[in-house]
Amino acid sequence: MSETIYLNGTIPEQAAGRRLDQVLAELFSRYSRSRLQQWTKQGHVLLDGKPATVRQRVLGGEAVEVRAELQEEGAVEAENIELDIVYQDEQVMVINKPAGLVVHPAAGNRAGTLQNALLYLDPALATVPRAGIVHRLDKDTSGLMVVARTLEAHTSLVGQLQARSVGREYLALVHTVLTAGGTVDAPIGRHPKDRLRMAVVESGKPAVSHYRVLERFTAHTLVQVRLETGRTHQIRVHMAHIHCPLVGDPVYGGRLRIPRGASERLREALQHFRRQALHARRLAFVHPQSGETVSWEVEPPEDFAVLLDVVRAKS
Template sequence: MTAENRITESHTVPPELSDRRLDQVAAELMPGHSRSRLQSWIKSGQLTVNGRACKPRDKVMLDDRLELDAEPEVQVSWQAESIELDVVYEDEHLLVINKPAGLVVHPAAGHADGTLVNALLHYAPEVDKLPRAGIVHRLDKDTSGIMVVARSLIAHTSLVEQLQDRTMGREYEAVMVGTITGGGTVDAPIGRHPRDRKKMAVVKAGKPAVTHYRLVERFAAHTHVRCQLESGRTHQIRVHMAHIKHPLVGDPLYGGRMRLPPGTTDELRDVLAAFQRQALHARRLTLEHPATGEVLSWETDLPADFTGLLAALRAHREALEQDAL
């Protein structure tokens, strides 16, 4: 196998990861690979520390150099399926898609097929030679919007680096419960919930996470906001908005019981009750093309259920304003 067809990465241990286990640090520095795959590479000597083979439990220290030089493996257990994709952009290195709400990204327990990965293997079979079928970041099942997939090892390495360097721009639209007077920033670490393993939470020992949000439109008891991520933790926007007491509309994990504002019309009540997913849409993506270096940007329109929710909230606000005259 030629060098250009191998997976190669190199990382220096930063202060916040010093004196931690190699496998834990590798997972932090190389999020584009699964933990089990990283452990396998460590054990086989394909992932080294300062040029030496180590064990997964060995501690690494500040400025240690983690170097990965591994052969990609075909994901033989994942089956290609003819599932329609909304392709926004494509070339030999990148595939940018507009993911609908309800589509699971990765095969997992309970979702062995019908996922984005299954669709990708049919549309772009070359991704079977890439880690996680070329997916370097993911959207939750019920989050809609734009995401990029690598179609080459060059692209995979570049996109992972851009995510780690926080140079990939990701902007989301969301509708939160409650009203705010302006934007702000949530800087709070996120980790697994101490009691409910299905949930994430703001916890002291969590991974650093920063979300910026700004007001787009305020309604009677809800707010439309635009969010920008500095990090990409699991459920980050959902957890952070719930943390500041403004969970997303329809969020089944972090939203709690549906709260109806005073004077709620039957029309708005029906729309809120029917909105059975978190009101979150990945609107805009900006990145540097891995081969040309050109800065590219894409936007996607809000889906019909999201625009319907905004229209109902707007109509309710206007009705209240009319009643007040």
């Protein structure tokens, strides 16, 4: 299924000299700039009746028309998967994602994802990019995510993420005892030798993580991490980069670390915690409709909470 989109307007006189894609994003703010660029490249945007180009400079006063088909997201099947919905309204939905749930379908993993679940919960999300998912959490990271339920909300939230104004705070249990918090400002890109991993590399994209100490234990530290950017595996890579890998991280944590003198209970707890100890505890953003800042906070799931109790008991 698809929806026919027809838009028309006039380029403002004061926009003279600017790029067409920039002006279109302001004229038709319901749609993202990237989507409008795509429609322009496909010949669906006319300027004074003639096909336009993305980087074309406008004169001001031109008539602009957009005729396009808004296609549903294809090849992703709706599935009845239970979700923990923290909040929802007509514009957004806030989900408390459990560890173990993949966010997007991928090769060899087309079913059982958050996107499949969202399409079952709200079929209208089929016309929103990626069923409204604007940011992601790793499969084995738990916690809060926001989903855009309309194109307007999607455009707003993507813009906030790009402007680094979405508040995201995480709880992480790391190896080693930190004496103080700090900031990791180090670019992240693909590992030069292992393409399945990320790493701090000079050619990577800018990445900034702020961390502060919440609790110190005998051999571990519970930290709060606040993200400025949202690179793949950012917290896991940054904490490993400063030699404080996350407990249970199978990719960046190295071999299993059992502290000297650990009790049998602590030893077993560490051996059986087989995911990174990372939880997205707090999420804040400007609501696309009301313009007010909204926020939510959820405590970590049972497995994380039990691990913390065992670590505390030893300390």
